[in-house]
């Protein structure tokens with residue numbers, strides 16, 4: 001099984017890092033390599049441009065692809081979520097309507113939660129363009145012509161779309177366009193170029209994509225489980241502590257845990273006064289208050305550690 005991943009650009013490093021954390025160690029060879037093996041002999045990596053990855057998956061050059069939702073949407077074909085594509089056969093209703101399933105669709109298996117950005121319609125500040133309707137008969141420059149065309153179609157506005165390959169923000173200032181559809185994340189580039197957001201076109205983040213025919217493949221499911229376990233662990237912490245046995249109910253009240261805390265006898269409890277060790281998984285954002293509450297009920301020696309992966 002082959003996974004297409006970005007060969008360079010801002011998505012390359014975080015993608016390799018995620019695969020590593022998921023236990024799919026990528027073998028490093030020459031810098032300009034096309035393929036790499038992983039620790040799993042059945043899984044290899046194909047390096048490609050972020051924008052080309054959806055096509056590689058559709059064509060069968062790769063089975064899975066990791067890239068931005070914006071890129072998958074731009075490359076054509078409807079992008080279905082795993083549930084909407086009815087991949088596990090358990091969902092019914094409207095999603096089961098075969099006529100709505102596009103042959104070219106890629107299945108959006110998992111939101112990998114990085115590379116977050118927004119595709120927005122933006123126009124010069126104080127330039128008189130305040131809504132999409134103001135662009136009737138005007139020109140819009142973008143690196144995303146497919147998405148932009150369908151956005152204007154749904155808005156019922158007839159605008160001319162000009163395709164550029166970068167530095168889109170410059171085009172309104174050289175009279176090439178009246179507005180742009182471009183990516184923004186921090187908003188710095190728009191601000192520097194005195195452009196104001198008129199409308200949101202698409203919310204994007206990096207996803208794991210698959211062709212519909214490989215979704216039920218056992219290896220694909222293993223990759224999904226491995227990647228999901230990294231995401232699940234990200235905002236959790238593992239807490240270990242000692243607590244007096246008779247305070248256990250109070251300790252358990254403080255620790256919502258996944259399946260409640262694990263409680264173990266402590267060998268060093270020589271005088272048998274009933275000290276136990278308690279381990280639990282806690283939401284990262286709750287750690288601060290949970291520790292205060294634990295100390296109040298007599299817990300001591302509290303350790304907080306990060307979790308590498310959490311397979312549920």
Ligand SMILES: Nc1ncnc2c1ncn2[C@@H]1O[C@H](COP(=O)(O)OP(=O)(O)OP(=O)(O)O)[C@@H](O)[C@H]1O
Nearest residue numbers: 008009010011050068070071115116117183184185
């Ligand atoms: N601020 C941002 N600007 C551009 N892309 C972003 C941003 N934040 C997240 N992304 C995601 O990264 C993708 C761009 O990947 P790409 O490989 O083109 O990276 P890049 O760093 O822009 O490289 P290049 O030098 O080729 O432009 C976008 O399609 C989007 O999914």
Ligand SMILES: O=P(O)(O)OC[C@H]1O[C@H](OP(=O)(O)OP(=O)(O)O)[C@H](O)[C@@H]1O
Nearest residue numbers: 166167168183184185186187188189190
């Ligand atoms: O909201 P911001 O944080 O400012 O990010 C948005 C900018 O970043 C991207 O450009 P990139 O750096 O990829 O350069 P490029 O145009 O050469 O692709 C994108 O095309 C915007 O111009």
Ligand SMILES: [Mg+2]
Nearest residue numbers: 009010166183
């Ligand atoms: Mg770029």
